[in-house]
Amino acid sequence: xxxxxxxxxxxxxxxxxxxxxxxxxxxxxxxxxxxxxxxxxxxxxxxxxxxxxxxxxxxxxxxxxxxxxxxxxxxxxxxxxxxxxxxxxxxxxxxxxxxxxxxxxxxxxxxxxxxxxxxxxxxxxxxxxxxxxxxxxxxxxxxxxxxxxxxxxxxxxxxxxxxxxxxxxxxxxxxxxxxxxxxxxxxxxxxxxxxxxxxxxxxxxxxxxxxxxxxxxxxxxxxxxxxxxxxxxxxxxxxxxxxxxxxxxxxxxxxxxxxxxxxxxxxxxxxxxxxxxxxxxxxxxxxxxxxxxxxxxxxxxxxxxxxxxxxxxxxxxxxxxxxxxxxxxxxxxxxxxxxxxxxxxxxxxxxxxxxxxxxxxxxxxxxxxxxxxxxxxxxxxxxxxxxxxxxxxxxxxxxxxxxxxxxxxxxxxxxxxxxxxxxxxxxxxxxxxxxxxxxxxxxxxxxxxxxxxxxxxxxxxxxxxxxxxxxxxxxxxxxxxxxxxxxxxxxxxxxxxxxxxxx
Numbered sequence: 173x174x175x176x177x178x179x180x181x182x183x184x185x186x187x188x189x190x191x192x193x194x195x196x197x198x199x200x201x202x203x204x205x206x207x208x209x210x211x212x213x214x215x216x217x218x219x220x221x222x223x224x225x226x227x228x229x230x231x232x233x234x235x236x237x238x239x240x241x242x243x244x245x246x247x248x249x250x251x252x253x254x255x256x257x258x259x260x261x262x263x264x265x266x267x268x269x270x271x272x273x274x275x276x277x278x279x280x281x282x283x284x285x286x287x288x289x290x291x292x293x294x295x296x297x298x299x300x301x302x303x304x305x306x307x308x309x310x311x312x313x314x315x316x317x318x319x320x321x322x323x324x325x326x327x328x329x330x331x332x333x334x335x336x337x338x339x340x341x342x343x344x345x346x347x348x349x350x351x352x353x354x355x356x357x358x359x360x361x362x363x364x365x366x367x368x369x370x371x372x373x374x375x376x377x378x379x380x381x382x383x384x385x386x387x388x389x390x391x392x393x394x395x396x397x398x399x400x401x402x403x404x405x406x407x408x409x410x411x412x413x414x415x416x417x418x419x420x421x422x423x424x425x426x427x428x429x430x431x432x433x434x435x436x437x438x439x440x441x442x443x444x445x446x447x448x449x450x451x452x453x454x455x456x457x458x459x460x461x462x463x464x465x466x467x468x469x470x471x472x473x474x475x476x477x478x479x480x481x482x483x484x485x486x487x488x489x490x491x492x493x494x495x496x497x498x499x500x501x502x503x504x505x506x507x508x509x510x511x512x513x514x515x516x517x518x519x520x521x522x523x524x525x526x527x528x529x530x531x532x533x534x535x536x537x538x539x540x541x542x543x544x545x546x547x548x549x550x551x552x553x554x555x556x557x558x559x560x561x562x563x564x565x566x567x568x569x570x571x572x573x574x575x576x577x578x579x580x581x582x583x584x585x586x587x588x589x590x591x592x593x594x595x596x597x598x599x600x601x602x603x604x605x606x607x608x609x610x611x612x613x614x615x616x617x618x619x620x621x622x623x624x625x626x627x628x629x630x631x632x633x634x635x636x637x638x639x640x641x642x643x644x645x646x647x648x649x650x651x652x653x654x655x656x657x658x659x660x661x662x663x664x665x666x667x668x669x670x671x672x673x674x675x
Contacts (some may be wrong), residue, residue, distance in 0.1 A: 175262035175269060178276050179255035180299050181245060182292035183459050184507045185423060187299035189276075190247065193239040194259035201233045207240030210248040210459075219250075219281045220257045227285035227333040232264040246504065248459050251290040254279035254309065257332055258339075271339040274306040278314070285332040289313030291429035294422055297321035307347070309335060313433055315348040317426065320419060320435065322350065353415055353437065359583045362408030367578040369401045370565045376402070378560045378671055380582050383409045384589035385650030386604035387643075388493065388515040388555065390478070393562030395525040399518040402562075403474050406516060407441050408579040410472075411587050417470045417602065424462055424469055424510065440471030440513075446480040450488045460500040460507040465492050468513035470602075478517040479547040486552055489515070493555040496607065512607070515556065519548070529564055557606065557643045558671040589653040605650045617645050623662045630669050644668045 174195050181188035203217040217238075224231045238256055240247050255277035261267045278296045279287040293314035298321050300308045307325035310318060315328035326348040329335045337343040366376055375391060379402055382389040391399040413421065418437055425431035425440075444453060444464045455463030465473060475481060492498045496512040521527040522541045526534040536544075553559065590604070596616060597603035608616070619627060631641055648660045648668035657664070 173263050173265065175259050177255045177259040177262065177272060178305070179252050180276060180278055180292060180296035181247070182249060182251055182295060182427065183246065185295065185427065185509065186507075187295060187302060188245065189299060189303065190245070190252065190255075191241045192252065192255045192259045193241060194256075194263040195237045195239075196232050196234045196263050197237065199235040201235065203236045203238075205238045205240070207238075207243045208246050209240060210246065212250050213240070213247050213252055216250065216253050216256055216281075219253055219283065220260065222283040223253075223281040223285040223332050224257060224260065226283060227331065227336065229261065229266060229333070229336060230264065232260070236260060236263075244504070246459050249290065249292075250280035250288075251278050251292060251296075253281040254287065254329075254332070254335075257281060258335070261336065267336065267339045271341075274304075276300045276305050276308045278308065278310040279329065280311070281332060287311040287329055287331060289433045291433075292426050293318040293433065294320055294419075294426045297324050297326060298423070300324050316351050317422065317431075317433055317435055319348045319351040320353070320422065351435070353418055353435065359408050359410060359412055359579070362405055362579060364401050364405040365408060365579045366402075366405045366582060367576040369398045369405065369576065371576075372398050372402065372562060372565065375560050375562050376577070376582070378558050379406060380409065380586060381647060381650050381654065381671070382406070382514065382516075382558055383582075384586045384605075384654055385557075385593070385646065386514055386606040387557035387647060387650065388606070389517075389558040389560065390553075390556045391516075391518045391560050391562050392521060394520065394527075394529050394564055397562045397564050399562055400476055403476070403516045403518060404441075405579060406472060406514075407439065409583045409586055410439060410514075411583070411590055413437070413439050413470055414602070420510070421470050424466055428462055428467070430467060440468050441474060442468040442471070443474040443476060446475075446477060448481070448485065450485045453485055454488045454492065454498050454500070454511075455509055456500050458502065460502060460505075460509075462509045463498075465489070465498060465511040465513060466509040469510045471513060473513045473515050475515070475517040477519060479519050479544060483547055483549070486547075487549065490551055490555065512602075514606075517556070554637055554639045554643075557647050560671060585654055588656070589650065592653045592656070605646050605653070608646055608649070613642065613645060617649050617660060619645075619660060619665065620662070623660065623665050626662065626665060626669075634669070634672060636672070640672065644672060647671060 177192045179190045181190050280290050289311045294317050297308050297318040301324040307327050309327045309329050312328035312330050319326045328348050338345040421436045442464050453464050492511040498511045499508045522536040523544050648665040651664040652660045
């Protein structure tokens, strides 16, 4: 007898489905699995065998053949366990095929038949809704996450026996209630408040501009000047994500299991260590998985002491910073992941950190300082909108503890500027000034004659490339938005040029 059960592929964000076929034939009892499965999937035969037995159900004493189709798509993970078990029970006649029609099954089986939560539940629900399935059966621990997707019935299951009694009509299960999210109006509580950062009014102003327009920013300065504190304070300045952004971010994190089966309600703040590999940063693997840049989507990627990262690792950021996504190509397939993030980085001026300071503690040679600076390539620096020279903290700011502006006051101005951008780009939700294209620059970033003259002089004097000039225009547009100005004035563009910094 032959049965067919459907399960989500969970190898990408493309919402593919896998058809689990089960055939029972005469011969010596055995359990054969085909369909390009990895070790975790291949071991499912033992989990299914024990789970069926310990659930007081019958494992057919026949040759069991399971095929995962399409056979040319690699399958990995433990999420196919439940679908395999149901396919075996259907093929042996213990469950009617009609009861599983238009249903999706997802879950990892323990040896006693209980279901453990798995990654990708929200993607399974989205796939089922798009393919017009009736419902999704999955572990109870994944129900809240999956119930974010509307117009699809989510059936939480605690164990295989419970699912059997439901499908046979003995004891029906109840569908999970829809998960409701209320988008907050206030930014998330950050680890650091700007009022706790001594002095640095210039750097704080640059941070405000970066937050308002979604611009990439690099802080350069000696140790103890507050670079890391400023970067960590950014989370408390940026507005919280919209409902659509929460949903999109949760899908990415769910694919990797990084969300611990929870809903992501705050903007991500990812801070990989400088020993990270290029694959961990941009994603990859034999079955492509999202990296740090995709896990930072709609949030912040923080690279502390960025020159300490291997140069070949940093260079892979070029294309995602430009395009807002990453395409990972392998021999069997190509997978595209979103990567629209704010890059926030810090660096010291030299290996010891004290070059140019008045402490006299730097013993680095000119050659050493030059080699250290070369760790960040010109093309990568060209993609950073604001390059800020952070000066050592004034002694008076440390000892006198002058009152500083809190993050809440800055967040209010950032929120107003982003509302202006939301109205400007209402046909493209989530678009900020940093994401403007060529047509947007012509429409929203026109310069008057005096400002154009300054721009021509700046291009020659500062050696600006076409890209860095465009970055300056975008920053000027954000400064104008903070001033509630419809046009970019001379003062806005002049201030934007100050943030190009020393490369």
